[in-house]
Amino acid sequence: MTASAAFGALYSLAREEGSAAMSGFGGARQSRRKFLLNAALLSAAAGIGGSTLTACGQGPSGEGGKTRGRTGKEGETLFIAGFQWGPPNHFNPLGQSAAWPCGQGSMQLVYETLVRFNLLDGSLQPGLGKEIQEPDDSSLVVPLQEGATWQDGKPLTADDVVFTFELAERHSELSYATFWDYVEKIEKTDDATVKVTLGREPYNPALVKNSLASTFILPKHIWEPLEKQGKPMGQHENINPVGSGPYTVGSYNQQQLALTRHDDYWGKEITGGLAKPKTIVHPIFKGNQDGDLRFERGGVDVMQQFTPQIWKMWEVKKLAVSTWYKKAPYHVPGGMPMLVINTTKKGLDNPKVRRALGFAINYADIADKAMSRYSQPANSSVILPTGAEQKFFNKENVAANGWKYDPAQATKILEEELGAKKGSDGIYVLSDGTRLGPYTAQTPTGWSDWQNALRIVAANAKEVGIEIRTKFPQAPNVTSSVQAGDFDLACWGVASTNVATPWQRFRDVLDDRGVAKPGKPAFWNYGRFKDPSVAKLLDQAAAAKDSELQEIYNQLDTIFMKNAPMIPLMYRPLEFFEFNETNWKNFPSEKNPYAPPMFSGAGITWLYKIKRISEA
Numbered sequence: 001m002t003a004s005a006a007f008g009a010l011y012s013l014a015r016e017e018g019s020a021a022m023s024g025f026g027g028a029r030q031s032r033r034k035f036l037l038n039a040a041l042l043s044a045a046a047g048i049g050g051s052t053l054t055a056c057g058q059g060p061s062g063e064g065g066k067t068r069g070r071t072g073k074e075g076e077t078l079f080i081a082g083f084q085w086g087p088p089n090h091f092n093p094l095g096q097s098a099a100w101p102c103g104q105g106s107m108q109l110v111y112e113t114l115v116r117f118n119l120l121d122g123s124l125q126p127g128l129g130k131e132i133q134e135p136d137d138s139s140l141v142v143p144l145q146e147g148a149t150w151q152d153g154k155p156l157t158a159d160d161v162v163f164t165f166e167l168a169e170r171h172s173e174l175s176y177a178t179f180w181d182y183v184e185k186i187e188k189t190d191d192a193t194v195k196v197t198l199g200r201e202p203y204n205p206a207l208v209k210n211s212l213a214s215t216f217i218l219p220k221h222i223w224e225p226l227e228k229q230g231k232p233m234g235q236h237e238n239i240n241p242v243g244s245g246p247y248t249v250g251s252y253n254q255q256q257l258a259l260t261r262h263d264d265y266w267g268k269e270i271t272g273g274l275a276k277p278k279t280i281v282h283p284i285f286k287g288n289q290d291g292d293l294r295f296e297r298g299g300v301d302v303m304q305q306f307t308p309q310i311w312k313m314w315e316v317k318k319l320a321v322s323t324w325y326k327k328a329p330y331h332v333p334g335g336m337p338m339l340v341i342n343t344t345k346k347g348l349d350n351p352k353v354r355r356a357l358g359f360a361i362n363y364a365d366i367a368d369k370a371m372s373r374y375s376q377p378a379n380s381s382v383i384l385p386t387g388a389e390q391k392f393f394n395k396e397n398v399a400a401n402g403w404k405y406d407p408a409q410a411t412k413i414l415e416e417e418l419g420a421k422k423g424s425d426g427i428y429v430l431s432d433g434t435r436l437g438p439y440t441a442q443t444p445t446g447w448s449d450w451q452n453a454l455r456i457v458a459a460n461a462k463e464v465g466i467e468i469r470t471k472f473p474q475a476p477n478v479t480s481s482v483q484a485g486d487f488d489l490a491c492w493g494v495a496s497t498n499v500a501t502p503w504q505r506f507r508d509v510l511d512d513r514g515v516a517k518p519g520k521p522a523f524w525n526y527g528r529f530k531d532p533s534v535a536k537l538l539d540q541a542a543a544a545k546d547s548e549l550q551e552i553y554n555q556l557d558t559i560f561m562k563n564a565p566m567i568p569l570m571y572r573p574l575e576f577f578e579f580n581e582t583n584w585k586n587f588p589s590e591k592n593p594y595a596p597p598m599f600s601g602a603g604i605t606w607l608y609k610i611k612r613i614s615e616a
Helices: 002-014 156-168 175-182 205-214 221-227 288-296 351-360 364-371 387-392 395-401 407-417 448-464 475-484 505-511 534-543 546-563 601-608
Strands: 077-081 115-117 125-126 132-138 139-143 182-190 191-200 246-252 256-261 279-283 333-335 338-341 439-442 466-473 489-492 566-568 576-582
Touching: 002 395, 077 288, 115 205, 115 601, 125 601, 139 205, 156 175, 156 182, 156 191, 156 221, 175 182, 175 205, 182 448, 191 205, 205 505, 205 534, 288 576, 338 351, 351 407, 351 448, 351 546, 364 448, 387 546, 395 546, 407 448, 439 448, 448 489, 475 489, 505 534, 505 546, 534 546
Parallel strands: 077 279, 439 466, 439 489
Antiparallel strands: 115 125, 132 139, 139 191, 182 191, 246 256, 256 279, 338 489, 338 566
């Protein structure tokens, strides 16, 4: 299982179990769960008009080996993979592990958001709303698109938007209920306009914008009667979902899930026409290897999963395969998995020990060996040095106050600054008698890239005299232990790039407000780091203009680097965007950047621009 993709699903579950607020972690990958469909659905064929569509083993070729693409219904179908890893249980976007693409944060095929985040420049692009207007510093106004309708033909109005968000005010277990931590009220000013009044304590317009860009809008006429039934909103199966998007759920079984293009889609005038594929089929594979093999053979057109050394498919095998970049790091960075350090543990409670560990780690090795070259070596900053966050990244501050791979500097800190002595076993002991290890570093089993990163961390640490052992339990066990503070070290995630980063990531790493004491679940700052100056700086940053943010983020980053409560291990893509142009071409790339390399948010744009090879 790819680590970052599985992360969203785990944290959706965590939020529904009682989080007051949490970060977004990118696209949710569904866990394998027991198949709960009824007998009629079990016998349904995953196809169109009763026929079954199965991804062909390889794209057909013409004379001289020239690819001519698939024919018939398969030729009109886009095969996609990397999101659904078990038979669908339900399509309720308010529930746990909703089937693709209906879970919050998924591709906007059935349900849509008001605006859509663009990874490349951090902008918010139109969705159900035309834009977000800011008439003053206390309100946001969203005018809705003209003629927007639900898939059952009923008009989509401001009442639907207000209902969707007020639903989370009444049901605090819903994943987007944190909207109400920062909002005083949401109201319609007319049928086609919504106004959001921001709260003043705390004040954070960026987080509110992020909610507007990530929350699926629901049809009031369908969900209001369900709410009146009295049971938790996440428990409705929603087997026949009605959204506003360009596709409807067609059919599904244990092998695949098929979507049918909605030819009466309200947005076709805005997008310049309908989406190109008449059908989208998601085969349900047992694991990454099965998906990789089908992808390599042309039976999957585009996918989101960790595929080791994917560049060999075009450099060695000469296949029509690509990612955003043709050279390393191949993908656009969007996440920053951390080595989370429990700052309450003896030895690890000393910031100099944590900094020594920071100097001990070979980040280039992690990027090359654990991440299969899909990352540049990580810097000692909470800010991503690329994309929309790049303007806040201060390389001079990082050079002056941070760390990099330098084992000699790690030894110097341990011996000269801490007065530690090596034992006969090569492990340092502090002057107060604290032995630096054994500490256990954990991450979920099957998350191979994160597991390999921790193996490198453990080997590097031992070389400088800190003993770390690795442990890879099942994902739910890691989730509960990290949240409860019952761990030494863990490879875990913080906020991926969104409208509210890097603020949200600084909050996740440094802020102790709202963080439970060890033994009870926390949803950020898992290592329970404390610094009295953080809260004021974060509040200033939340209300600051862009011109003021650089200095505030410099101060927060300096606190981070001097204390090292977490250590960035790698830069991961927000989503792995990999495509095979055997049947469809004109996917976006660095050389053809008409859309971001995304499935969520603004990534849906490419569905309207790809072209069938057989029609080219």
